[in-house]
Amino acid sequence: MAYADDIVLIINNQDELDIVNEHLKNYEKASGAKLNQHKTEAVWFGNPNNKVPLAIKDQAKTTILGLEFSHTCSYNDNWSAKEREVIEELSKWENKNTTYKLRILIIKTFVLSKLMFLTNIFPPQAHTIKRLNKLLVNFIWGTTREVAKRELLFKSRKGGGLGAMDVPLKLLITFCKTIAAGVQRNAVWVGHRSRWEKKKGRARNNIPYYVLAYSDFRAKHGHLPINWVADSNKKIYKIISNDLYGGYVLYKGLQAEHYGTCVRNIFTRDMAESKRDIMWLVSVGRLAVRAVVKWSCFVKTKCCPVDGCQQDETIDHLLLECPRARDVWARIKDIGLDVEVNRNTVMFGIFVVEDQMYAGLA
Numbered sequence: 090m091a092y093a094d095d096i097v098l099i100i101n102n103q104d105e106l107d108i109v110n111e112h113l114k115n116y117e118k119a120s121g122a123k124l125n126q127h128k129t130e131a132v133w134f135g136n137p138n139n140k141v142p143l144a145i146k147d148q149a150k151t152t153i154l155g156l157e158f159s160h161t162c163s164y165n166d167n168w169s170a171k172e173r174e175v176i177e178e179l180s181k182w183e184n185k186n187t188t189y190k191l192r193i194l195i196i197k198t199f200v201l202s203k204l205m206f207l208t209n210i211f212p213p214q215a216h217t218i219k220r221l222n223k224l225l226v227n228f229i230w231g232t233t234r235e236v237a238k239r240e241l242l243f244k245s246r247k248g249g250g251l252g253a254m255d256v257p258l259k260l261l262i263t264f265c266k267t268i269a270a271g272v273q274r275n276a277v278w279v280g281h282r283s284r285w286e287k288k289k290g291r292a293r294n295n296i297p298y299y300v301l302a303y304s305d306f307r308a309k310h311g312h313l314p315i316n317w318v319a320d321s322n323k324k325i326y327k328i329i330s331n332d333l334y335g336g337y338v339l340y341k342g343l344q345a346e347h348y349g350t351c352v353r354n355i356f357t358r359d360m361a362e363s364k365r366d367i368m369w370l371v372s373v374g375r376l377a378v379r380a381v382v383k384w385s386c387f388v389k390t391k392c393c394p395v396d397g398c399q400q401d402e403t404i405d406h407l408l409l410e411c412p413r414a415r416d417v418w419a420r421i422k423d424i425g426l427d428v429e430v431n432r433n434t435v436m437f438g439i440f441v442v443e444d445q446m447y448a449g450l451a
């Protein structure tokens with residue numbers, strides 16, 4: 090479909106422009122439609138020194154399918170604009186009472202969709218990936234402090250992680266699938282397919298970055314059983330993220346045989362999502378007690394704030410060892426709690442009732 094306002098033509102000089110104009114005139118005669126000259130513009134993409142005069146409005150940049158193209162910096166212009174859009178979207182959710190799960194869903198729903206199209210034209214480069222990750226991770230944590238390692242964030246909930254989407258990974262998969270499909274059907278823009286498939290040696294400087302993005306990403310995950318044309322984006326994401334973030338969280342001080350129970354109990358539906366967030370932070374040892382955040386600017390001391398308590402405020406201390414905690418547990422026992430309260434109970438939700446192991450309270 091070639092409507093007059095979204096034809097894009099690539100020409101080299103005035104002669105070629107004359108030929109185009111002649112064809113358009115014929116089209117106007119035949120159809121009765123008329124080309125709006127005021128909406129027609131040209132951008133010079135070649136070396137500025139070789140620029141030739143053309144009888145057409147000359148612009149520094151133009152918009153094609155919502156993306157900006159210019160002689161320089163198309164990548165940066167488009168990605169900076171996107172970054173601002175993402176920041177604006179995320180700011181709408183600030184100061185709302187959201188949980189990790191909801192914030193992760195917001196990214197999947199409102200952020201990812203903004204980036205998919207741009208990614209197919211300009212796949213994100215390392216510096217963009219870094220900024221994007223920082224932005225999204227800060228949003229999920231609700232603070233600029235990295236609350237837990239990113240691996241824990243991207244690990245699936247089945248493995249005890251938070252199951253957040255690694256957005257740059259998803260974007261690069263999308264880009265590589267588009268290229269792989271183009272190569273497969275010998276699309277015109279592919280050119281020589283060897284250009285995309287060749288192993289890259291020392292001449293990397295002469296290779297366009299998006300070609301390297303493709304071949305490097307394919308090579309990096311080459312050991313995995315992926316069919317880049319036939320497998321769905323979702324399936325490929327699953328395979329790669331499982332390779333990168335698979336397996337259980339290594340719970341400190343918990344016997345491996347209890348890992349499954351721990352994960353089940355942390356994510357039990359019997360608990361409100363906000364409580365689950367706290368339980369998750371406890372399980373991976375990242376609840377913001379003083380001994381955990383001591384390197385941040387938030388506190389200057391590790392010491393427990395409870396009157397007369399001189400111990401360091403670790404998570405174990407807060408939940409189990411502090412006189413205040415002991416007092417609370419004793420009172421709960423008085424009103425009928427019949428489970429033994431120990432480190433496994435408070436840290437990982439592992440309950441033992443009369444020497445028997447139960448999978449949760451239910």
Ligand SMILES: [Zn+2]
Pocket residue numbers: 393394395398399400406410411412413
């Ligand atoms: Zn204390």
